[in-house]
Amino acid sequence: MTPESPYIPRRKTYASNGKVDLKSFDREGLQEWFVSNGEKKFRGHQVFKWMWQRGVTDFDAMTNIPKSTRAWLNETATISWLESAGAQHSNDGTRKYLWECEDGSHIESVFIPDENHPGKARRTLCVSSQVGCAMACTFCLTGDLGLKRNLSPSEIANQVLQVSQDLGEDRPITNIVMMGMGEPLHNLDNLIHSIRTMLDDEGLNLSHRKITVSTVGLVPAMKKLQSALPVNIAVSLNASSEAQRLEVMPITKRYSMDDLLGTCRELPVHKSKRITFEYVMMAGFNDSMEDAARLIRLMRGIKSKINLIPYNENPARDIRRPSAKRVKDFQHYLVSRGVHCSVRTTRGKDISAACGQLGKAKQTATTLV
Numbered sequence: 001m002t003p004e005s006p007y008i009p010r011r012k013t014y015a016s017n018g019k020v021d022l023k024s025f026d027r028e029g030l031q032e033w034f035v036s037n038g039e040k041k042f043r044g045h046q047v048f049k050w051m052w053q054r055g056v057t058d059f060d061a062m063t064n065i066p067k068s069t070r071a072w073l074n075e076t077a078t079i080s081w082l083e084s085a086g087a088q089h090s091n092d093g094t095r096k097y098l099w100e101c102e103d104g105s106h107i108e109s110v111f112i113p114d115e116n117h118p119g120k121a122r123r124t125l126c127v128s129s130q131v132g133c134a135m136a137c138t139f140c141l142t143g144d145l146g147l148k149r150n151l152s153p154s155e156i157a158n159q160v161l162q163v164s165q166d167l168g169e170d171r172p173i174t175n176i177v178m179m180g181m182g183e184p185l186h187n188l189d190n191l192i193h194s195i196r197t198m199l200d201d202e203g204l205n206l207s208h209r210k211i212t213v214s215t216v217g218l219v220p221a222m223k224k225l226q227s228a229l230p231v232n233i234a235v236s237l238n239a240s241s242e243a244q245r246l247e248v249m250p251i252t253k254r255y256s257m258d259d260l261l262g263t264c265r266e267l268p269v270h271k272s273k274r275i276t277f278e279y280v281m282m283a284g285f286n287d288s289m290e291d292a293a294r295l296i297r298l299m300r301g302i303k304s305k306i307n308l309i310p311y312n313e314n315p316a317r318d319i320r321r322p323s324a325k326r327v328k329d330f331q332h333y334l335v336s337r338g339v340h341c342s343v344r345t346t347r348g349k350d351i352s353a354a355c356g357q358l359g360k361a362k363q364t365a366t367t368l369v
């Protein structure tokens with residue numbers, strides 16, 4: 001494939017009470033904003049560090065910024081913050097955070113520690129990208145909300161900063177999965193800006209190898225994302241044929257499986273990386289050995305690994321999770337034929353923090369501990 005020119009998202013300025021939210025810029029954008037206001041570029045750099053490395057929200061705490069500049073910033077700018085609306089702790093160490101945005105919307109982030117991960121402890125944060133979701137996958141609870149709005153870059157990155165602060169310096173977040181509420185690639189520009197802040201060593205200082213963006217398969221946005229940032233991509237496939245996928249994921253009408261998998265074959269995936277395909281297993285729907293056989297054919301020519309997610313049951317859906325044996329057999333079938341395949345352990349189920357259980361934020365707000 002010919003390398004495409006890198007995708008550069010449009011810069012949008014987010015205002016709050018008529019003031020510019022400085023956290024909605026990546027570092028370069030913030031520096032430009034300072035310059036366009038007749039200030040020195042390096043002031044942008046300094047403010048960026050105060051906000052993202054020190055978590056400062058008050059300009060007056062920025063002691064290396066001249067008083068007159070601070071006064072001007074107080075007048076024209078603001079540093080956004082998510083209001084904590086509670087947290088729930090699971091008995092497996094998972095924590096679900098509920099945030100209230102400035103407009104009163106609620107979003108969730110889920111912290112999933114795996115201190116025994118082979119090699120090195122893994123502490124993953126599952127981050128939301130939208131309030132609600134427009135994709136309407138039939139099995140997913142977030143879809144029931146419909147799309148309320150996109151999150152701004154600061155609302156996305158603040159989830160990471162604020163959970164990090166809550167955990168303390170000795171338990172740093174190591175991995176980010178954009179697998180919370182929303183379809184991240186439906187909010188591409190803001191996603192890219194927020195990830196730049198996550199990757200920036202003067203910002204949240206995370207590695208691109210440790211950031212995974214999960215998507216229903218918005219084909220053009222997948223290409224744009226990969227041309228902009230070298231992060232990992234996960235595709236929610238969830239079916240082994242076009243007809244089956246159409247039943248549960250309406251986006252298939254827009255981008256066929258052929259189109260989606262063709263794109264995956266051509267994405268400039270780094271040598272050491274594979275595209276993850278998430279496959280939510282639903283009993284009697286997509287969990288037969290015929291499904292497994294079809295899945296193997298679909299994966300031909302793609303540097304892939306499959307992540308089986310046994311369906312998390314909930315009262316709002318008449319969908320069953322396959323037995324543990326069925327999941328194991330399915331995995332074994334794939335692995336024994338040379339396909340990389342893992343099973344996602346369900347975490348945080350007792351606090352409704354598991355995959356597909358986010359989005360009941362308002363209702364759970366009253367029951368938080």
Ligand code: SAH
Pocket residue numbers: 135139140141178179180181182183184214215216234235236238278280309310311312313355356357
């Ligand atoms: N919109 C993106 C990001 C959300 S990720 C995407 O779809 O990829 C959430 C993951 O949880 C998706 O892979 C989705 O298929 C899966 N999921 C949704 N509901 C689920 C449920 N009840 N049980 C298990 N997985 C579920």
